[in-house]
Amino acid sequence: MHMTATGICTAFAGTQRLARGTRAEVALAVRAALDRRENASILVFDDREARQLEFDLRGTPEEVAARYAETETTAGNEQEPASTEAPRGRGRPKLGVVAREVTLLPRHWDWLAAQPGGASVVLRRLVDAARHVGEAKDRVRAAQEAGHRFMTALAGDLRGYEDALRALYAGDRAGFDAASGAWPDDVRDYARTLVEGAFA
Structure with a gap:
């Protein structure tokens, strides 16, 4: 299992892996699992630092997916600010x-x-x-x-x-x-x- 992609996370239901993927994908999987078992104990970890994540699962599945798809799109489209350095002089x-x-x-x-x-x-x-x-x-x-x-x-x-x-x-x-x-x-x-x- 390779775990370096930005934005990828893994959900566990107890000690069993429930889902792995983008936040939108995992949020939907968590939502479906909770719909099946309201009291399921589910923890979600980001795959880079193993920090626990919490999802806002309110609304329809489509609304949940859209909420986290927007977050990933915004994070993926961040651009570095334009350089304010003065032009380089002589050298290489x-x-x-x-x-x-x-x-x-x-x-x-x-x-x-x-x-x-x-x-x-x-x-x-x-x-x-x-x-x-x-x-x-x-x-x-x-x-x-x-x-x-x-x-x-x-x-x-x-x-x-x-x-x-x-x-x-x-x-x-x-x-x-x-x-x-x-x-x-x-x-x-x-x-x-x-x-x-x-x-x-």
């Missing part, structure tokens, strides 16, 4: 290079001068490396938080929950898989997909 405009001042101590300039490729090349490489490390840590943290959110909501009373949580934060994929192995299939599979990035 095709590469998007921007000239700005950098203030360093003499020892920093001495070190940069001794590196192959020049100061600009070295600085760009250092910034890229730092960004890569930061992004990797952010991905791990986001996966841990999403998994924790979902597991607390649907797996908190299941055997192995605490062990799975410890394994998640320890980066122990085998431990997580073992601890979640006896969970209901839909809960286990969704949790494992959410936390995949924590073990990368």
Whole structure:
């Protein structure tokens, strides 16, 4: 199960997956399930961060579908504001290079001068490396938080929950898989997909 598309969510009725799709599709599925069983316990999670969603299910099915279809269309059509930057001067405009001042101590300039490729090349490489490390840590943290959110909501009373949580934060994929192995299939599979990035 691949879960990266924006606006995609999953509904659970108890520990069984009820529906997965756009908010409009899932809202209709939830509405139909509640019409069949008024007291059904249904939780809906967005597939990116596992945050719980609440739907306004008032009105006809057509009105419910239209309400969430409009929300998705609006979100999908957001445009970035026009750039207010002044035109670039000399440099390498095709590469998007921007000239700005950098203030360093003499020892920093001495070190940069001794590196192959020049100061600009070295600085760009250092910034890229730092960004890569930061992004990797952010991905791990986001996966841990999403998994924790979902597991607390649907797996908190299941055997192995605490062990799975410890394994998640320890980066122990085998431990997580073992601890979640006896969970209901839909809960286990969704949790494992959410936390995949924590073990990368």
